[in-house]
Amino acid sequence: MSVLDVSHLQIGFAGTPEFAAVKDLSFTLKAGETLAIVGESGSGKSLTALALMGLLPKTAILRGDAAFADGDQKRILQELNGTTWQDVRGRVVSMVFQEPMSALNPVMQVGKQLSEAISAHQRVSHDKARQIAIEWLGKVQLPEPEKIYARFPHQLSGGQKQRVMIAMAMCHHPQILIADEPTTALDATVQQEVILLMQQLQREHETSMIFITHDLSLAARIASEVLVMYKGQVMEYGAAEVVLKHPQHPYTQALLACRPSVNHKSERLPVVSDFWQPENELLTSESELKNIPAAKRENSQSNKSILKVENVRIWFPQKKNWLRNALEYFKAVDDVSFELYKGETLGLVGESGCGKSTLSRGIMGLVPIHDGHIYFDGKDLAKASQQEWLTARRKMQMIFQDPFSSLNPRLTVGDIVSEPMRVHRIVSRSELKKETLRVFDLVQLPASAYDRYPHQFSGGQRQRIGIARALGLKPEVLICDESVSALDVSIQAQILNLLRDLQQELALTYLFISHDLSVVYYLCDRIMVMQKGKIVETGTAEAVLKHPTNPYTQRLVDAV
Structure with a gap:
């Protein structure tokens, strides 16, 4: 028995090619089952969900139909208005939105x-x-x-x-639950807990679910059927077992191949264009791709320490204990020590709230340090003057987790990337635009991006802008804070390849912060595991993730 029948659904917007957002989408959702809709950003996944909730913007044009089962009657999408939607929304169909904040x-x-x-x-x-x-x-x-x-x-x-x-x-x-990327940017352990919770509630209340994601491994775990979308069109639709294990369409094959795995260590990641371009159909078959020689990663790591962190504590005052006449502190980072060697990539992993981002911000001087030492370029940054920090920040830069919120929406991309170079006087004013365009070329941004604004770019392109801004100062160390966590697998593969190429070309050293263990294993030489403000395990990527000794690390690995 079906609870939702979608037939030839089309969505478009005024001023754009007719029905370019979603083109001729049809599927059936059965009672108690889960349908996963997968695809890259801009494929029309979330627009489809908003259409089924009656939440499309007023400028949207909708054609086609969807019929909801509501007891003995059918609710037709196109016939619902403001009053009837109030009865349907929440009781018949409900939604978990992508960004809870x-x-x-x-x-x-x-x-x-x-x-x-x-x-x-x-x-x-x-x-x-x-x-x-x-x-x-x-x-x-x-x-x-x-x-x-x-x-x-x-x-x-x-x-x-x-x-x-x-x-x-x-x-x-509700009879139907629509979950739009409900676990994006969550840690593996939290993600597992949220998925198990949703499945438990689904069984208890016999709810059907539409699960929207760009994570194919997650779709394999939770869905009975999978629908693959690309630029508003259905590429493949069928049983999850068939679609994800024996994909027929080259686009589905490409998405599966882009994901970092244990087999990709030291190799260049394949990207969607290696397999398929919409105008050319199949470019390379899955079996042929395996025979393409992949560029091996050269180990540029040295034994020279470039950054040394000693017994760093970052504590935040919470309240005063009047009996002891002393402040009580929240210990976000508690007695952390490590060394970062020139040319290496050091991974830092752990659950949300363990102190990863706070530690990185402490190293950059963005939050005050309670105690400890940070040695960089012969200076203890914990005691550095403002001028010394200015010099240090030219050599040590940070790529922030959310590129959109870290880019000024009122500045053009050219101004965003050139501003740090102007402040630090990397080149003369007359050479500033030329140098900015050179950095654009490094991160594969077109010259036309110079006069455009951040909102005019995709997530992957905005991440490249953040990388370009950091590279403009010709740093020695890059701190990457969850820089690929919310990107589609295809864009993620492009950014990871780019980071590795730049490391080879510019002799960069990375502190790479992530909760995605497959990405960390692929990119990093060594890994530190953080729990409740402390480093609980350190070693090579191979040793830590394949043979973990700490129970907490074992739990992280098991959750993947």
């Missing part, structure tokens, strides 16, 4: 947001809605639900916010 009201307690949704749809009293909300916070396995009820979104971790969103979507017992 932007989906939750930052100035309202999460419990009140949940009880407000319950009051609107279930028509119960305020006290009853609060009681149901607390019960659901417990159902999604949040600790101390009554305390969580009174917290604001910024007081919760990424995984906890996602659980609140799941509770909000599931509390009305």
Whole structure:
């Protein structure tokens, strides 16, 4: 029995080629089953979800149809209006949005947001809605639900916010749950917990699910059927076992091949264009690609220490203990020591909240250090003056996790990349544009990007802009903070290849922070594992990820 039939769905926008966003999409969702919709950014996955929720922008043009099963009657998508949508949305179809921080009201307690949704749809009293909300916070396995009820979104971790969103979507017992990238940028362990939770709630309430993702391995774990999209079109659709193990379309083969694996260590990652381009159909078969000689990675690592961190503590004051007349601290980074050698890539892994990003920001002088030493270029940066920091930052740069929020939306890309070079006087003003275009060429950005703004670029291109800004100063050390975590597998492969090529060409040293162990294994020479502000295991990539000795590292590896 089907609960949703989508027939020849088309979505377009005024001023663009007709129905370019989604073209002739058809599929069926059966009761209690999970359909995974996979594809790169811009393929039309999220637009399809918004159409099924009646949340498309007013400028969108919709054709085709979708029929929801609602008891003994059918609800036709095109016939629903504002009033009838209120009855359908939440009860028949509900949605977990991609980014919980932007989906939750930052100035309202999460419990009140949940009880407000319950009051609107279930028509119960305020006290009853609060009681149901607390019960659901417990159902999604949040600790101390009554305390969580009174917290604001910024007081919760990424995984906890996602659980609140799941509770909000599931509390009305919908027949269909649409989950739009619900685990993007979550750690492997948190991701596993969220997936298990969704599957458990799905079984308990016999819910059908549409799971939108760009992670093919995740689709294989959770879905019974898979639909592969590219630029609004269906490339392949069928049973997950068939589509993901025996793909017929070259685009699906390309997506599967782009993912870093144990077999790709020291080799250049294949990208989608190695397999397929839409205008040429099949370029290379899967079997032929295996026979293409891959460029081997030369080991440029030396024994010379370029950065030395000694007993660094980054503590944040929380409250004063009046009995002891002393401040109490949150120990984000607690007694961390390591050395980074010239030419190597050192990986730093761990769950959200373990202190990875705080440590990197401490090294860059972006958060104050409570105690310890950071030796770089013969100077202790923990005691450096402003002028010494200015010199150090020219030689040590950072690529931030979210390229969009770290790029000034009011500046052109040319200004963004050239500004650090102007501040540090890398070249004369007359040579500034020429040098900026040279850096563009390094990261494979077109010269036409110079006068455009960040919002006019894709996620992968924005990440290249962030890399270009850092490279403009000709640094010796690059700190990459989750720089590929939210990218599609094809764009991720391009960025990883680029980072490796730049390391060879410019003799760069990387501190690479990530929660994706397959990416860390592919790129890194050594790995440090961090837990609750401390380094719990260090060694070669091979030793740490294939033969972990610490129970925490074993748990991280098992979760992948």
